[in-house]
Amino acid sequence: MSTITLISGANQGIGFATASVLAKVHNHHVIIGSRSEEAGAQAAALVRAEGGSVSSIQLDLTSDASIEAAVKNIEREHGLIDVLINNAGILIDGKNPDQSTRDLFTETFATNVIGTTLMTEAFLPLLRKSSNPNLIFVSSRMGSLHQATVKDTMFYAIDYKAYDSSKAAVNILALNYARILEDVGAKVNVVCPQLVKTNLTGWTDYGITPEMGAERIVELAILKKEDTISRTFSDRDGPIAW
Numbered sequence: 001m002s003t004i005t006l007i008s009g010a011n012q013g014i015g016f017a018t019a020s021v022l023a024k025v026h027n028h029h030v031i032i033g034s035r036s037e038e039a040g041a042q043a044a045a046l047v048r049a050e051g052g053s054v055s056s057i058q059l060d061l062t063s064d065a066s067i068e069a070a071v072k073n074i075e076r077e078h079g080l081i082d083v084l085i086n087n088a089g090i091l092i093d094g095k096n097p098d099q100s101t102r103d104l105f106t107e108t109f110a111t112n113v114i115g116t117t118l119m120t121e122a123f124l125p126l127l128r129k130s131s132n133p134n135l136i137f138v139s140s141r142m143g144s145l146h147q148a149t150v151k152d153t154m155f156y157a158i159d160y161k162a163y164d165s166s167k168a169a170v171n172i173l174a175l176n177y178a179r180i181l182e183d184v185g186a187k188v189n190v191v192c193p194q195l196v197k198t199n200l201t202g203w204t205d206y207g208i209t210p211e212m213g214a215e216r217i218v219e220l221a222i223l224k225k226e227d228t229i230s231r232t233f234s235d236r237d238g239p240i241a242w
């Protein structure tokens, strides 16, 4: 039976690259979560055309109804999930100069923290049914408290305080889920994809490709039952200080 993997925000960027590699190279059945049903279906068609086993599901982290419908749908179709990759996220600091700080934080946290929490919570019963439950949070070194004290990094001077604090919250959230899922021996890990050329970064020239950004996520998503890697924060070059 194939490994059933659900990825939020997988219609583009790092989520799509992860879906593509897991389906085509590692024989996972990947469920592409996408807030646009059409974009999800198009992304799934691309992977399917290259031989991967995929489906797509409408999934908007800011909508309880969307999350609930996705759980029901996947439960009916597959009965469980083995790997849950919380990838969807936004970075909107500085994008709209007219936006108030309250609105900036509310919007950022609604997706990155509250949405990620509610989605994880809703899928826990299906994840618990797996014989090798694996939960991955796509965070960022921008959420590392340690990194925020290191003045000679390229990000030190950039004011992304809403994004940074949302990712710091994601990190502690992940460690909470590591505790919550201890009874079923779940692996729970946090990944930084590094600076990646995607919509989120305005396809920055300094970024690596989405496929490179997906590397560490894929390594963690294919861990076997006997592997003991859990409660880690890392990127493709190694561990990151919390």
Ligand SMILES: NC(=O)c1ccc[n+]([C@@H]2O[C@H](COP(=O)([O-])OP(=O)(O)OC[C@H]3O[C@@H](n4cnc5c(N)ncnc54)[C@H](OP(=O)(O)O)[C@@H]3O)[C@@H](O)[C@H]2O)c1
Pocket (backbone or CB within 6 Å): 008, 009, 010, 011, 012, 013, 014, 015, 034, 035, 036, 039, 059, 060, 061, 062, 086, 087, 088, 089, 090, 091, 111, 115, 138, 139, 140, 141, 192, 193, 194, 195, 196, 197, 198, 199, 200, 201, 207
């Ligand atoms: N790119 C980087 O350099 C970088 C670095 C560190 C961490 N990350 C993290 O990596 C993850 C993926 O980012 P990316 O760079 O691949 O960005 P991206 O290309 O913009 O993709 C983000 C994905 O999240 C989805 N999304 C946004 N809000 C959502 C919501 N409310 N409900 C469901 N899906 C939602 C987007 O959907 P739509 O297509 O509908 O917009 C899109 O599919 C994020 O968590 C990001 O913080 C990225």
